[in-house]
Amino acid sequence: MLLAERAGRPMAWGDFFTAYLGNYTQVVSSATDGSYGLDYAPGRLLVMSLWVKSLREHNPPIQNWENTYEATWPLLAVNTVCESICALTVIALVRHWRRARNGWRILPHWRHPSREWPALLAGLAVWFNPALIWNAHAWPQWDVWLLPFFLLGVLAMSKERWLLGGFILMIGAAFKGQVLMVTPVLLIWPIFAGKPLASVRMLIGMAMTASLVALPWMFQTRTAVAWLAGFVVVSVLCLLLLGHRRKLDRIAAIAIVPAIVVIACVMVRPNHGMIYVVGVVLIVLCVVLPPLVPRRWWGPLVGAQLAIAVYATGLAFGGSFDWFEIGYRYPQRHYPTMVVSGSNLPHILRADPFNWQLNDPVNVSWLPDMTIRTLLICIFSLTLLACSIAAVVHWRRRSPRFLLAISVPWLTMFTIMPQMHERYLLWASVVFCMGMGISVGNGLLALVVIFYAWSNMALPMLNDNPDLLPFLTRLIRGMNPGDAYVLVLLALVCLYSAIEPDRKPVEIEDQPLP
Secondary structure, three states: OOOOOOOOOOOOHHHHHHHHHHHHHHHHHHOEOOEOOOOOOHHHHHHHHHHHHHHHOOOOOOOOOOOOHHHHHHHHHHHHHHHHHHHHHHHHHHHHHHHHHOOOOOOOOOOOHHHHHHHHHHHHHHHOOHHHHHHHHHOOOOHHHHHHHHHHHHHHHHOOOHHHHHHHHHHHHOOOHHHHHOHHHHHHHHHHOOOHHHHHHHHHHHHHHHHHHHHHHHOOOHHHHHHHHHHHHHHHHHHHHHHHOOOOOHHHHHHHHHHHHHHHHHHOOOOOOHHHHHHHHHHHHHHHOOOOOOHHHHHHHHHHHHHHHHHHHHHHOOOOOHHHHHHHHOHHHHOOOOOOOOOOHHHHHHOOOOOOOOOOEEOOOOOOOEEHHHHHHHHHHHHHHHHHHHHHHHHHOOOOHHHHHOOHHHHHHHHHOOOOOHHHHHHHHHHHHHHHHOOHHHHHHHHHHHHHHHHHHHHHHHHHOOOOOHHHHHHHHHHOOHHHHHHHHHHHHHHHHHHOOOOOOOOOOOOOOO
């Protein structure tokens, strides 16, 4: 990890951020054969860089990896904070949807805590989740970092705070990009529910977060800073003048002319052909839409303008997109195998008698030409579509099973998608804890998912330490390779449970949705 050092004194924050921002460029310039050796998204890289900075400033400085609590406690503390937020958010989600089912007002409505035991049970299931404890503390990884943002985003969307939900959700993607694999469910179900503008607001929130993450790498020159600052001024000017005036007159020209001039400064630069499309979009957002949209859309409109303008700055003025290449594109080809580790459907297809490889063609007359990797992605996409439809049905009926519909994609992702690590089933084991607050059957399914998530991670460690838990070691070894078939069956059962409607739908006439 590239870190500027100052001998004999702590590193200055200016040096630290310069080194952090230059890390991706350094890795790309020194890479051979397209192998970077780093696949950290910007948020994760920032946390790990801060951790290394603290190790370098330790007394005495820690220069090499040490498997000690003294070296790793900052990251373990971050894991603990994320676990706490997950547990509290799960309580809030289950509480929200159980109250919505009964037609109660979410706030204000006080009930004694003893009557909220299903929500508390779900939260305790997260806190004492053995798979989560194993991943975060016994075999320390950083997979839990995305979960608080996913759950908080779902909570915001449950309360119809779509812009905030998209904003929070994309923060999680800055730590682990895998959250984007299940995001289509959250984007599609409002459309099926007849609320397409909700998805638009969510996308704007995601774009705003993504632009804030990318902003430091877009400012490579002072010209870029000056152009973006000028665009902010004309954007606000267009909104104030055009938004309040429904007719285009001489005063409106005060906003329109500077907007076109500023945007044209980007469009005349030949660095990238996409600039022309981006320029037209910016003109539409700045000049055409303000008189047409209601006032409640002014904030999202400005957010969309600035998000697009940030990337226009990078395209036109030589911004660096190495953060996107390493953090989001490279992980897709980092491990070009059917499965990295763990038991799932690709694990079955890779073994005898199938012997499939990741890019083997699928020769079926009624299918177009595709590889087995593409076919598995298509199957996973169908499960996302099914979960989106189920989410709409449960949302309209105010059923807590909505939480199950948005949890199942985490399980089908691990079960169906190729190139999965054994750790990735952890996410399903945490979000499925919400089933504890829905019904006994869903609670039992959650326990099974938790066990398989733990066993997938425990097997490598127990193989190296056979005397640690002898009985469980023999049990887990005996499960392989049949556990992959059981996991596929479990995914189908959970998918059916999410799709199946309630037998007694709740009557919600003349009542607002939650």
